[in-house]
Amino acid sequence: MNITIVAGARPNFMKIAPIIESIQNKKKEGFNINYRLVHTGQHYDKNLSSTFFEELNIPLPDANLEVKSGTQAEQTAAIMIGFEKELEQNPCDLVMVVGDVTSTMACAIVAKKAYIKVAHVEAGIRSGDTKMPEEINRIVTDSITDYFFTTSVYANQNLEKLGVSKSNIFFVGNVMIDTLIKNKKQLKKPSFWENLKLSDRKYLVMTLHRPSNVDERTILKKLIIQIVTLGKSYPIIFPVHPRTQKLLKDLDLNFKNLHYVEPLGYLEFNYLVKNSLAVITDSGGITEEATVMNIPCITLRNTTERPETCNLGTNILVGNDPEKINDAFKTLLSGTWKQGEVPELWDGQAAKRIVQHIIALYSL
Structure with a gap:
């Protein structure tokens, strides 16, 4: 099975890192599962893009569409044109999009028009504010998605209200938290820490x-x-x-x-x-x-x-x-901020659940 994974902007990179690692681990176990990573180039500032590949140990993309800046419409069009050529040259069984950036929506549309199934990681989240470009991206992406991987019970409920079959909704947790938990011991002081005389809980x-x-x-x-x-x-x-x-x-x-x-x-x-x-x-x-x-x-x-x-x-x-x-x-x-708790399944294992579900869906 061949999966094309799309990343376009900074938030995407934290989400794809544990998914790629989980796919690699399953491949080592003998499962017939392969991935191709496509970076649309939506974020191109070094600290918003390439640095994340280095820090999170993400393999270099197999393709970079190098879309860069532009209006929402210009970016969407450029991504769609580039991704259509990518899929023509490198066919796959499943396109996986993550989050809610322009690349998420644009690549989902291209995949469906090419008769390729779409998996959306972080599906079903809604703010109710259609003035946010991300909300439009979420709505459009989820309207054509085949497999919905969700972070919360709220997301599940949103999808069910839209008529999505429960059999296509997979409550897996939060892949961004997978990355946070994995890297918590590698977090490092910024270079300006000493110069600004920062200390814990004092900024x-x-x-x-x-x-x-x-x-x-x-x-x-x-x-x-x-x-x-x-x-x-x-x-x-x-x-x-x-x-x-x-x-x-x-x-x-x-x-x-x-x-x-x-x-x-x-x-x-x-x-x-x-x-x-x-x-x-x-x-x-x-x-x-x-x-x-x-x-x-x-x-x-x-x-x-x-x-x-x-x-x-x-x-x-x-x-x-x-x-x-x-x-x-x-x-x-005043020191009276509320005490929080960690939401259900935000435990560092979301990516493993996603890959396991894909293996079961395709009986690999």
Whole structure:
């Protein structure tokens, strides 16, 4: 059996690493299962892409479509054109897409038009906010997927409401957490740790990249000023996404406790999160990692496709509402943040379950 695995952006790499390892292990056991890794090139900054292959010990891609930047439509079209040629030249039995980036949706569409079955890892998650490009990607991908690998009971319920047969839904857990658990002993201090005089639980981590927070300069400026003011007793480490960096240049946001740093690799960034007092973010994936590491997480969004991180974990949603942000900081700085628990099956074994299900489906 031949599987084509698609990775397009930073969150995908953490998800494919344990799946590839599990396939390799099954192949060593004598199972007829092979994979071909296709990198669409949707993320092409070194710290957003190639560094992850090195750190997570992912084999180099068999193909790189080198799509790079562009509008949503331009990226989608370029990925589809490139992936169609890839499948023509390298036929397979199954295309596996992960997450909810543009590559996920585009490659799923191409596969189905080529009469190839699609497996979606992290299927069924929904925020209910169709202003998010990722929500459109999720909806379209799941509408044509054959095999749905889910991270939570909420995702299962979403799929069942859509009429997906329970026999095609596989509750396997969270592959991103597989990667986190495997690498927890390899996490390393960022190079700036000593220079900024950081110490455990004495600093905050902030990430911002969503259009709702960074595209409107007035909103972005107010957000940063409020967060820096509320967290004035702590250094705030802000790894700046290339997209956000362009917007910050003209805002003149210079504060003693705000430290802009380059995008970090996986091992350094998660060391930073693991030892922080809290994370302020608008990323979905970081809320999952913070929950497993039991780090308070303030999410600058009104909705989440990962409700388990709020209902069970350490995450709360504040949007960009000044009052909610203020209340969250009060709770954090008073030391009364809620204690979280790890969601079901977030145990480091999700990828093994996925590969085992595929073997059973294809009777390898």
